[in-house]
Amino acid sequence: MQGRCPQDGTRPTARDAPAPPSLWQAEHRWAGFPPLEGRHTADVVVVGAGVTGCACARRLAAGGAGVVLLDGAEVAAGASGRNGGFASAGTGLGLADAAALIGMPAALALIRATVAALGEMLALAAARGDPGAVQRTGSLWIAAADEADDLRAAVARLRAAGFTCREAPELVPGPMRPRYTHAAVFPGDCRLDPARFVRAVAGAAADAGARVHERSPAEALEPGPGGWRVRTPAGDVTARAVVVACDGRTPRLVPELEGIVYPVRGQMLATEPLADTVIDLPTHSDHGFVYARPTPDGRLAIGGCRSADLEAEYTDDQRPTARVQAALERFVRDRIGLAGARIDHRWAGTMGFSADLLPVAGELPGRPGLHVACGYSGVGNVQGFVCGGLLADGLLGRPAPLAEVLSPGRFAVDGRLRPAPELREQAESRRLRPLLPA
Numbered sequence: 163m164q165g166r167c168p169q170d171g172t173r174p175t176a177r178d179a180p181a182p183p184s185l186w187q188a189e190h191r192w193a194g195f196p197p198l199e200g201r202h203t204a205d206v207v208v209v210g211a212g213v214t215g216c217a218c219a220r221r222l223a224a225g226g227a228g229v230v231l232l233d234g235a236e237v238a239a240g241a242s243g244r245n246g247g248f249a250s251a252g253t254g255l256g257l258a259d260a261a262a263l264i265g266m267p268a269a270l271a272l273i274r275a276t277v278a279a280l281g282e283m284l285a286l287a288a289a290r291g292d293p294g295a296v297q298r299t300g301s302l303w304i305a306a307a308d309e310a311d312d313l314r315a316a317v318a319r320l321r322a323a324g325f326t327c328r329e330a331p332e333l334v335p336g337p338m339r340p341r342y343t344h345a346a347v348f349p350g351d352c353r354l355d356p357a358r359f360v361r362a363v364a365g366a367a368a369d370a371g372a373r374v375h376e377r378s379p380a381e382a383l384e385p386g387p388g389g390w391r392v393r394t395p396a397g398d399v400t401a402r403a404v405v406v407a408c409d410g411r412t413p414r415l416v417p418e419l420e421g422i423v424y425p426v427r428g429q430m431l432a433t434e435p436l437a438d439t440v441i442d443l444p445t446h447s448d449h450g451f452v453y454a455r456p457t458p459d460g461r462l463a464i465g466g467c468r469s470a471d472l473e474a475e476y477t478d479d480q481r482p483t484a485r486v487q488a489a490l491e492r493f494v495r496d497r498i499g500l501a502g503a504r505i506d507h508r509w510a511g512t513m514g515f516s517a518d519l520l521p522v523a524g525e526l527p528g529r530p531g532l533h534v535a536c537g538y539s540g541v542g543n544v545q546g547f548v549c550g551g552l553l554a555d556g557l558l559g560r561p562a563p564l565a566e567v568l569s570p571g572r573f574a575v576d577g578r579l580r581p582a583p584e585l586r587e588q589a590e591s592r593r594l595r596p597l598l599p600a
């Protein structure tokens with residue numbers, strides 16, 4: 163099934179060419195759900211069955227709403243089935259940067275929501291009879307000299323705010339010690355098998371009553387007297403609300419978000435099973451540009467290195483490229499010391515970044531009933547779960563305390579969304595600072 167892109171029916175382009183499956187997609191057997199056919203009604207239609215859409219549909223259905231969940235390809239076809247599988251508390255910004263944008267109380271509340279979500283994700287996988295889909299392993303941040311001050315300051319700030327983490331230079335994997343002198347461990351973080359986990363969430367949504375349809379791309383969202391009509395090639399759904407959860411592809415259906423949410427490609431590879439995995443915990447380094455983790459069968463899965471071809475990686479084409487793959491291989495050989503390891507899998511995925519690097523979740527200004535959740539800026543496994551749930555809570559009339567700070571309305575000028583190039587530039591220069599020449 164995988165690799166039969168286009169992922170959705172909107173403006174198919176060369177970027178929608180078939181993409182190789184991730185290791186997780188290739189290894190997971192999935193019976194799937196049938197396409198949508200005919201005319202239907204629902205309380206809410208959710209478009210996009212990644213972690214965000216599945217979490218939203220599950221919470222809505224469990225709360226008694228009539229839900230249809232659609233995916234243009236299949237559940238976990240996008241970044242949610244293609245990522246590194248780090249399920250980490252926190253956001254795409256450090257605590258200090260998040261607090262500078264939304265204030266310390268909201269920044270802390272957002273991190274606390276991700277901590278709570280990790281507990282919910284573990285419980286959900288266990289309740290579905292698949293505890294191996296999420297495991298509390300902890301995660302490791304390792305730093306070379308140029309990142310050491312950032313690491314120390316971040317750990318001090320988080321500890322002062324009551325979060326559990328500590329400096330742990332002794333945990334730097336042996337072969338990486340000459341370069342990486344500092345480390346911090348986050349014991350509450352988890353390791354995901356991302357496709358398996360998201361499909362467990364979709365199963366839970368279906369069991370709670372959500373009607374799930376794959377191979378059902380939303381071609382158009384049409385406002386009307388009964389709410390929103392979502393058209394797919396073989397059927398349509400009319401609902402009082404629509405949630406668009408297509409992450410980097412959200413602006414294709416919601417053009418108001420152009421310039422506010424944009425696609426970024428991430429690439430990965432996985433080695434053959436190794437006698438010694440070297441890296442025991444999900445470990446990130448190089449200012450977040452490299453992340454590596456072992457798999458249960460002893461492979462090393464590693465991703466990132468998009469700094470090797472930065473401009474080309476602003477795309478929603480899910481195919482890997484020679485340049486970034488070569489950079490990943492060099493990292494495996496030169497920094498991890500695994501010369502000669504066979505590479506068994508190579509893949510890519512695209513994710514949504516937002517202009518200020520915080521999630522964009524809520525109803526669009528001036529478009530009653532049209533909701534989005536996207537833009538996790540590289541860190542979406544847990545934030546997507548949180549934001550899908552947050553939208554569901556709002557639609558069910560429950561308190562959703564983070565709704566205001568994450569609302570797309572923060573990008574509105576005179577009540578209408580405006581592209582935010584200056585915010586994007588500021589965010590990018592902050593993020594890319596370590597890569598730029600001094």
Ligand SMILES: Cc1cc2nc3c(=O)[nH]c(=O)nc-3n(C[C@H](O)[C@H](O)[C@H](O)COP(=O)(O)OP(=O)(O)OC[C@H]3O[C@@H](n4cnc5c(N)ncnc54)[C@H](O)[C@@H]3O)c2cc1C
Binds near residue numbers: 242429
């Ligand atoms: C290589 C890589 C590594 C990453 N590593 C991590 C990590 O380790 N930890 C972490 O937290 N985050 C990571 N991320 C980011 C994370 O994967 C994403 O932020 C998250 O999965 C987004 O989830 P989502 O459900 O919002 O979107 P997606 O998973 O992209 O799901 C969107 C869905 O919408 C569907 N769709 C699109 N258009 C339509 C349409 N018109 N109609 C119907 N359906 C449509 C797609 O088929 C897709 O299934 C990584 C991303 C990549 C690419």
